[in-house]
Amino acid sequence: MTPHCRYVLRLADTSLILAQRLGEWIGHAPALEEDLGLANVSLDLLGQARMLLSWAGELEGRGRTEDDLAYLREESEYLNATLVEQPNGDFGQTIVRQVLVDAWQLELYERLQQSKDPRLAEIAAKAVKETRYHLRYSAGWLLRLGDGTDESHARVQAALERLWPFTNELLAADEVDREVEAAGIAPAPDTLLPAWSARVDEILKDARLEKPAITPFGWHGKQGRHSEHLGYILAEMQSLHRAHPGAAW
Amino acid sequence: MGVEPQPAAPLPMVLARLREILAGVPDPEIPVLSVIDLGVVRHLRERADGTIEVGVAPTYSGCPATPVIKADIIHALERGGFRAVAVDVLSPPWTSDWISEEGRHKLRRFGIAPPAQAVSSARRLLQPDPAIACPHCGSTGTKKLSEFGSTPCKALYRCDSCLEPFDYFKCL
Numbered sequence: 463m464t465p466h467c468r469y470v471l472r473l474a475d476t477s478l479i480l481a482q483r484l485g486e487w488i489g490h491a492p493a494l495e496e497d498l499g500l501a502n503v504s505l506d507l508l509g510q511a512r513m514l515l516s517w518a519g520e521l522e523g524r525g526r527t528e529d530d531l532a533y534l535r536e537e538s539e540y541l542n543a544t545l546v547e548q549p550n551g552d553f554g555q556t557i558v559r560q561v562l563v564d565a566w567q568l569e570l571y572e573r574l575q576q577s578k579d580p581r582l583a584e585i586a587a588k589a590v591k592e593t594r595y596h597l598r599y600s601a602g603w604l605l606r607l608g609d610g611t612d613e614s615h616a617r618v619q620a621a622l623e624r625l626w627p628f629t630n631e632l633l634a635a636d637e638v639d640r641e642v643e644a645a646g647i648a649p650a651p652d653t654l655l656p657a658w659s660a661r662v663d664e665i666l667k668d669a670r671l672e673k674p675a676i677t678p679f680g681w682h683g684k685q686g687r688h689s690e691h692l693g694y695i696l697a698e699m700q701s702l703h704r705a706h707p708g709a710a711w
Numbered sequence: 712m713g714v715e716p717q718p719a720a721p722l723p724m725v726l727a728r729l730r731e732i733l734a735g736v737p738d739p740e741i742p743v744l745s746v747i748d749l750g751v752v753r754h755l756r757e758r759a760d761g762t763i764e765v766g767v768a769p770t771y772s773g774c775p776a777t778p779v780i781k782a783d784i785i786h787a788l789e790r791g792g793f794r795a796v797a798v799d800v801l802s803p804p805w806t807s808d809w810i811s812e813e814g815r816h817k818l819r820r821f822g823i824a825p826p827a828q829a830v831s832s833a834r835r836l837l838q839p840d841p842a843i844a845c846p847h848c849g850s851t852g853t854k855k856l857s858e859f860g861s862t863p864c865k866a867l868y869r870c871d872s873c874l875e876p877f878d879y880f881k882c883l
Contacts, residue, residue, distance in 0.1 A: 502863045506772055513772060
């Protein structure tokens with residue numbers, strides 16, 4: 463698999479796994495509006511994942527479809543960022559995870575619109591508009607929770623401490639990232655850091671939340687080495703397709 | 712292998728007929744709008760073998776209505792005596808600015824506030840919304856209840872004057 467294909471697959475898997483996680487809220491969110499909100503964000507991410515998976519399948523050139531890639535790969539073949547497979551926790555933890563990812567995707571998709579891969583640039587141009595609404599939603603909730611009651615403030619601050627170390631992986635470049643950067647396909651993740659930090663800092667400040675200290679903590683989901691949570695997600699997501707190959711609604 | 716003939720624009724009379732047929736194809740989620748009103752039909756071309764190719768722009772990436780819209784378009788054209796295929800058009804991405812003037816009137820009559828402004832600035836989406844007029848009584852004393860409504864393209868609002876809740880078709 464070329465670095466180009468691996469890179470597209472990383473983006474696809476990150477969107478797909480986050481969509482699956484957010485889908486777990488359906489029927490369980492604190493209010494009907496949030497049920498709809500989280501489901502709609504999930505749906506956008508799923509749509510983006512499908513476009514990216516199809517493109518990765520074409521780049522790979524082995525005839526794998528979006529469904530083959532989503533339903534028939536094992537844990538170590540999944541290349542999503544480790545942050546998105548972290549459990550939903552309470553509503554506050556889900557919102558913290560969402561702010562961190564939304565701000566990253568927004569910056570990334572804005573830059574990817576200039577990609578030398580025209581298909582990726584098209585997908586990014588579509589996705590960036592949806593991502594703006596995602597961040598509006600998640601940041602809006604983080605403001606209310608962070609600047610809310612003592613209880614809500616303490617919970618989202620704790621969630622922030624817990625999830626913050628996972629952001630290192632989103633914003634650090636490895637070999638694949640360097641190769642696609644050199645080919646003009648994508649910006650290296652570390653070049654997104656200043657803009658991402660500025661955006662996140664502003665949201666945290668408004669939400670009266672304290673930015674956690676930088677840690678050397680490293681995760682390698684995008685290289686296929688995951689936390690213990692991904693296996694359970696895949697087991698649920700893939701069970702129907704594996705039991706009934708090719709099943710359709 | 713020779714160069715494949717490029718699809719061409721259909722004759723004006725054919726084009727008018729195609730548009731007439733498509734103006735009768737409703738959006739599955741907001742049936743008061745036709746696919747023409749919604750601005751999702753991006754091109755109509757005639758392939759060398761006579762098949763009509765319809766370019767369809769999805770509204771939101773994950774919108775489940777998109778495959779239904781494509782199937783409905785093909786069926787409607789087939790009923791009208793055409794052979795048709797629908798292809799995705801991703802670029803430029805669909806924008807709510809493409810909803811026709813007539814479409815905006817229809818939305819309002821249906822109880823959905825149409826998108827308030829042209830989407831020109833990317834950054835503006837992170838700014839506060841402009842005042843949205845209630846589609847029932849016209850008052851701009853309205854409040855956003857939720858960023859997402861029954862579909863990704865809509866937000867939930869409530870009018871403080873007539874107290875009715877309503878959907879707002881978001882700018883995209």
